[in-house]
Structure formats: C-alpha cells, structure tokens
Amino acid sequence: AQKVTQAQTEISVVEKEDVTLDCVYETRDTTYYLFWYKQPPSGELVFLIRRNSFDEQNEISGRYSWNFQKSTSSFNFTITASQVVDSAVYFCALSGGGADGLTFGKGTHLIIQP
Amino acid sequence: KAGVTQTPRYLIKTRGQQVTLSCSPISGHRSVSWYQQTPGQGLQFLFEYFSETQRNKGNFPGRFSGRQFSNSRSEMNVSTLELGDSALYLCASRQASSTDTQYFGPGTRLTVL
Numbered sequence: 001a002q003k004v005t006q007a008q009t010e011i012s013v014v015e016k017e018d019v020t021l022d023c024v025y026e027t028r029d030t031t032y033y034l035f036w037y038k039q040p041p042s043g044e045l046v047f048l049i050r051r052n053s054f055d056e057q058n059e060i061s062g063r064y065s066w067n068f069q070k071s072t073s074s075f076n077f078t079i080t081a082s083q084v085v086d087s088a089v090y091f092c093a094l095s096g097g098g099a100d101g102l103t104f105g106k107g108t109h110l111i112i113q114p
Numbered sequence: 115k116a117g118v119t120q121t122p123r124y125l126i127k128t129r130g131q132q133v134t135l136s137c138s139p140i141s142g143h144r145s146v147s148w149y150q151q152t153p154g155q156g157l158q159f160l161f162e163y164f165s166e167t168q169r170n171k172g173n174f175p176g177r178f179s180g181r182q183f184s185n186s187r188s189e190m191n192v193s194t195l196e197l198g199d200s201a202l203y204l205c206a207s208r209q210a211s212s213t214d215t216q217y218f219g220p221g222t223r224l225t226v227l
C-alpha cells in the first residue's frame with residue numbers, strides 16, 4: 001500500500017521568511033509519480049509540480065523549489081521569501097501510475113503573517 | 115482553456131435523500147476522477163471513469179456511484195445520505211493515461227443535515 005506523510009500540520013512564518021514543507025512517501029512501485037498541490041480557502045486544488053521517480057533532478061521555479069531524494073523517500077517543497085498570498089494548505093500526493101487515484105498526505109496548513 | 119467545472123458548488127440535503135453532482139472536464143480530457151475531502155479522513159479517492167467505463171474504485175460503499183457520458187462529462191451519485199457524507203467533493207480530469215497529471219475543479223460542498 002502507498003502512504004504519504006506530511007508531519008507538519010501547521011506552519012506559521014512571517015512574510016519574507018523561507019519555509020520548507022516536508023513530504024515522506026512509501027511505495028513498493030518501482031515507477032511512481034509525486035505531486036504537490038495547493039488548496040487556498042476557495043477549496044480548489046491547484047497543481048504545482050510533478051516529479052517522476054526516474055527523474056531526480058531538482059527544480060526551481062521562481063520562489064518555489066523542490067528537493068526530491070529517492071534515497072530518503074522525500075519530496076520537500078521550499079518557498080523562498082514567502083508572501084501572504086502563499087497562505088494555503090499544501091498537499092503532497094503519490095501515484096503509482098495505475099488507475100488507483102492519488103494518495104494524498106494530510107496536508108500542511110501554511111500561514112504567512114504580514 | 116477552461117478548467118474543470120463542477121456544479122452545484124454548494125448543496126444542503128437531509129439524511130436519507132440522494133444527491134447528484136456534476137463535473138465537466140478540461141476540453142480534450144477523457145478521464146474524470148472523484149475524491150472526497152473531510153477533516154477527519156482527508157482526501158480519499160472515490161473512482162475514476164475513462165471512455166464511459168469505471169476504471170477503478172476506492173474503498174467506499176455502494177451508495178456512491180458514478181457515470182461518464184460520451185462527451186466525458188461525469189456525474190456522481192450518493193444515495194441514502196448519511197451525516198458522514200458531508201464533505202467537499204472534488205472532481206479531477208486528465209488527458210487519458212493513468213500517468214497523466216490530474217487537474218482539479220473547485221469542488222462541491224455537500225452538507226447533510
């Protein structure tokens with residue numbers, strides 16, 4: 001069975017601080033896919049990034065960066081110079097590529113204080 | 115391109131009633147999945163439809179059912195509603211392959227009284 005753990009239930013930082021959201025996963029699949037989604041108060045899940053298990057290259061996109069470490073089964077997400085608009089619940093998700101849907105973590109509620 | 119749309123956005127029902135939720139995928143997407151989000155259980159996969167056929171189903175009772183039409187639009191039905199069915203129901207679409215990224219709609223918030 002697959003499992004995604006987001007140990008941080010809630011993080012509160014002051015605007016402009018850097019913040020890292022942790023994600024640890026478990027899977028027996030040799031090929032799998034990892035995702036981060038953002039859920040603002042409106043409720044819609046917004047896709048942020050996808051990583052394939054066979055591609056360990058880390059990525060930076062503006063203020064966002066992702067660190068995929070297969071050896072530790074982690075897929076962490078960092079926001080640099082956080083802004084109030086980054087406040088949301090962030091979900092890490094895993095898929096084995098089959099038609100069994102995404103397995104989500106419990107989410108991390110990120111609060112950016114002005 | 116328009117995103118995934120869901121109707122209605124809010125719904126209030128009473129126990130024992132049934133409800134139908136609708137989802138229109140992104141144009142060109144042929145797969146639609148449904149998820150239930152509750153504070154206690156988090157986000158859980160209900161089922162996925164592709165080419166009008168259910169491709170997979172999560173661990174939910176038979177009261178939860180769905181279907182997909184030839185234009186890829188999907189409906190989800192819950193019969194004999196229970197208080198515990200109160201949740202945000204999210205629909206996601208993807209192009210076709212089970213390895214494609216899923217894009218979510220705004221959800222339907224169902225309250226069962």
